[in-house]
Amino acid sequence: SDPDLVARARAAKAALGDRVFILGHHYQRDEVIEFADVTGDSFKLARDAAARPEAEFIVFCGVHFMAESADILTSAAQQVVLPDLAAGCSMADMATAEQVAECWDVLTEAGVADATVPVAYMNSSADIKAFTGRHGGTICTSSNAKRALDWAFEQGQKVLFLPDQHLGRNTAVLEMGITLDECVLYNPHKPNGGLTAEELRNAKMILWRGHCSVHGRFTAESVNEVRERIPGVTVLVHPECRHEVVTAADLVGSTEYIIKALDAAEPGSKWAIGTELNLVRRLAKAHPDKEIVFLDRTVCFCSTMNRIDLPHLVWALESLVEGRVPNVITVDPETEKYAKAALDRMLALP
Ligand code: 13P
Numbered sequence: 177s178d179p180d181l182v183a184r185a186r187a188a189k190a191a192l193g194d195r196v197f198i199l200g201h202h203y204q205r206d207e208v209i210e211f212a213d214v215t216g217d218s219f220k221l222a223r224d225a226a227a228r229p230e231a232e233f234i235v236f237c238g239v240h241f242m243a244e245s246a247d248i249l250t251s252a253a254q255q256v257v258l259p260d261l262a263a264g265c266s267m268a269d270m271a272t273a274e275q276v277a278e279c280w281d282v283l284t285e286a287g288v289a290d291a292t293v294p295v296a297y298m299n300s301s302a303d304i305k306a307f308t309g310r311h312g313g314t315i316c317t318s319s320n321a322k323r324a325l326d327w328a329f330e331q332g333q334k335v336l337f338l339p340d341q342h343l344g345r346n347t348a349v350l351e352m353g354i355t356l357d358e359c360v361l362y363n364p365h366k367p368n369g370g371l372t373a374e375e376l377r378n379a380k381m382i383l384w385r386g387h388c389s390v391h392g393r394f395t396a397e398s399v400n401e402v403r404e405r406i407p408g409v410t411v412l413v414h415p416e417c418r419h420e421v422v423t424a425a426d427l428v429g430s431t432e433y434i435i436k437a438l439d440a441a442e443p444g445s446k447w448a449i450g451t452e453l454n455l456v457r458r459l460a461k462a463h464p465d466k467e468i469v470f471l472d473r474t475v476c477f478c479s480t481m482n483r484i485d486l487p488h489l490v491w492a493l494e495s496l497v498e499g500r501v502p503n504v505i506t507v508d509p510e511t512e513k514y515a516k517a518a519l520d521r522m523l524a525l526p
C-alpha cells in the first residue's frame with residue numbers, strides 16, 4: 177500500500193492514542209487490518225467493542241450492522257465511526273423491519289406466533305435485532321448458532337431464523353437433528369411468505385429467504401473440482417454456504433473456527449477454504465508450510481467489506497485528530513433498548 181498513506185495512518189493513530197480503538201473484521205483488507213487494535217469475527221468484535229469504555233471513538237473496520245451492534249453495546253459517550261457509510265451488507269438488507277413485522281402477522285394469523293422464538297443472525301440491522309428482542313428472541317453469530325438454537329427450543333416449539341437461510345438450515349440439520357422437511361422457507365416477496373398455514377404449523381424452523389452474496393456463490397461443483405485438482409485436500413467452509421456445499425465439504429465452521437483449524441493443522445497438509453477471499457489470502461500467507469487455496473477462483477471479495485480501504489481509514493482518523501467525528505453510527509434509544517436485550521441474551525448463552 178501507499179507508503180504516504182501508511183505514514184499518515186500511523187501518525188493519526190499515534191496522535192489519538194487511547195482516545196481511539198480500532199476494530200477490524202477478519203474480512204477486511206490487509207492494509208486496514210494492519211491498523212486494527214483487535215481483529216475478530218462478528219461475535220468477538222461485539223464483545224471487544226464493549227471492553228474499552230475509556231476510548232472516546234470506536235473506529236469500526238467492518239460493515240454497517242457491526243458498527244450498529246458496537247454502538248448498542250458501548251456507552252452513550254462513545255462514538256462509533258464507520259470509515260465508509262457505503263459499507264453495508266447485502267444479506268442484512270434482505271430483511272427489512274416492515275417485511276419482518278408482516279411476517280410476524282402471517283405467523284399470528286396462522287396461530288403459530290406464540291410458539292415461535294425469533295433468532296436473528298448478527299448480520300442484520302438494529303431494527304431486526306430490536307424486533308427479535310421485543311419478541312423474546314436472541315441474536316446468534318456463526319460461532320454460537322447451535323447454542324442459540326438450543327436455547328430458543330427451550331423457550332418455544334419453533335424458531336423464526338433471520339435473515340440467513342443457510343446458517344439456519346445448516347445448523348438445524350447438521351447439528352440439531354432437525355430434518356430438511358421440518359424447515360420451511362419464508363419468502364418476503366410472496367403473499368404469506370409463500371407458505372400455507374399448515375406448512376407453518378408443521379415446521380420447526382421457519383427460515384427467512386436471505387443469503388450472503390459471497391458465500392452463497394460456492395457450489396458443490398467447486399468442492400468436487402478442488403478435490404480432483406488437489407488429491408488429499410481437506411475442504412473447510414463457512415456455514416453461510418449453501419447446504420449442498422456444506423454437506424460436500426469435510427468441515428464447516430465460523431471464521432474463528434477456520435483460523436483455529438489452520439493454526440492446528442499439520443505442516444504439509446492441504447486445505448481448500450470456502451470463505452471471504454481477504455481472510456483466505458491472509459491465512460495462506462501466515463501458513464507457508466501448508467497448502468491453502470481458495471475454494472472457488474470465480475468467487476470474489478465481499479465488495480462492501482472492501483469499501484473500507486486505507487484512504488477511508490486515513491480520512492476517518494485524520495478527521496478525528498482535527499476534532500470532527502465523521503460517519504457516526506447511532507441507533508435510536510428505543511431500538512437500542514430492545515436490540516440490546518437480544519444481544520445480551522446472546523452474550524449470556526452458556
Ligand atoms: P462471522 O464473522 O460471524 O464469521 O460472519 C461472517 C460474515 O459474513 C461477516 O459478515
Ligand code: SF4
Nearest residue numbers: 265266267388389478
Ligand atoms: Fe454480508 Fe456476506 Fe459480506 Fe458478510 S461476507 S458482510 S454476510 S455480504
